[in-house]
Amino acid sequence: MKVCQIMAGDEEGGLENHVVELCNALIDRVDDLVVIAHEKYRDRFRPEIRFLPLDLSGGRRNPWLLMRLAMLIRREAPDIVHAQANKAVDMLGRIRAFVPGYRIGTLHNRKKSVGMYARMQTVIGVSRGVTEGLVHPDVCVVYNGIQCYTGLTYSKARLAAEYQFDPALPIAIAVARLVPAKGFQELIRAWPAGKGQLLIVGDGPERRSLSELVTSSGLEQQVILAGHRSDARGLMAGADLLLVSSRREGFNYTVAEALSSSIPVLSTRVPVAQEILPDSYLVPVGDPQALTAALSRVLSDVDRAREDQQSLFCWARDTFTIDHMAAQTASIYQERYQQVGQ
Helix, strand or coil, X not given: CEEEEEECCCCCCHHXXXXXXXXXXXXXXXXXXXXXXXXXXXHHCCCCCEEEXXXXXXXCCCHHHHHHHHHHHHHHCCCXXXXXXXXXXXXXXHCHHHCXXXXXXXXXXXXXXXXXXXXXXXXXXCCCHHHXXXXXXXXXXXXXXXXXXXXXXXXXHHHHHHHCCCCCCCEEEEECCCCHHHCHHHXXXXXXXXXXXXXXXXXXXXXXXHHHHHHXXXXXXXXXXXXXXXXHHHHHCCCCEEEECCCCCCCCHHHHHHHHCCCXXXXXCCCCHHHHCCHHHEECCXXXXXXXXXXXXXXXXXXXXXXXXXXXXXXHXXXXXXXXXXXXHHHHHHHHHHHHHC
């Protein structure tokens, strides 16, 4: 079985890391793997993977780009063509009449326009939440995998010392880019004074306004903006609780990282979290009163939160892995390949 993966972007983010990690694990599970992507990613793939450079970062309707993409796919004649995210799916859909292979598209984020997925024969969602409302006869869910963390992990005492927190009080951590979609304004406004301490790890355009909000709310000793940290997963190990205040998500890696590290999670009702967390650890999006109440309750008994989510920790360590993600994806390929051959 020959598989062709298509990635249309040229950025540095979760999508690009996902494709690299998936392909590097898939090569051991398929006969032949070809990747069509921007030249800049070539060295990130294992040498057994055949890399075909093509800059698809231009317009998705560009006839020259579509022709070149079609020519590459026709030349390779794959059994499976797997397009990653909306743009690559859209481009594959536009040339579908001219290329061979069973078409699969992965939906990474829930967006207003997902009509291009109707041209795929199978859709893979990175969570059940992103596929809600998608009308398609063949939808599968494969959770993203995370790399094993090999860096230094913090103890609670060390984390408290570094940020001048009181180690006797709960320490919650939130890790994300400081943008409106992550809901940090709401989280800070909802923070229950005196119940615990919050470390927000990440940088972004909202940093100044969030800092001003912390000061105006009198929370300087309880809420710290740590900025970007390359060792965010190491910091997470020293926290009692992970908080997710997002307004929307596709796949939240920090939920997978926290649960895999035996750290309980309190989250808004966004994909992944809403699918696996107990209902008492989920808060409606856009409900500040409910968020304050949930924070007060959970911070008052973090040991109970750990007990309530204990069964999830083992499940997460088995599920949110690169190998599990690759095995599930390869299984989907094989099943569809056999169906077409019958």
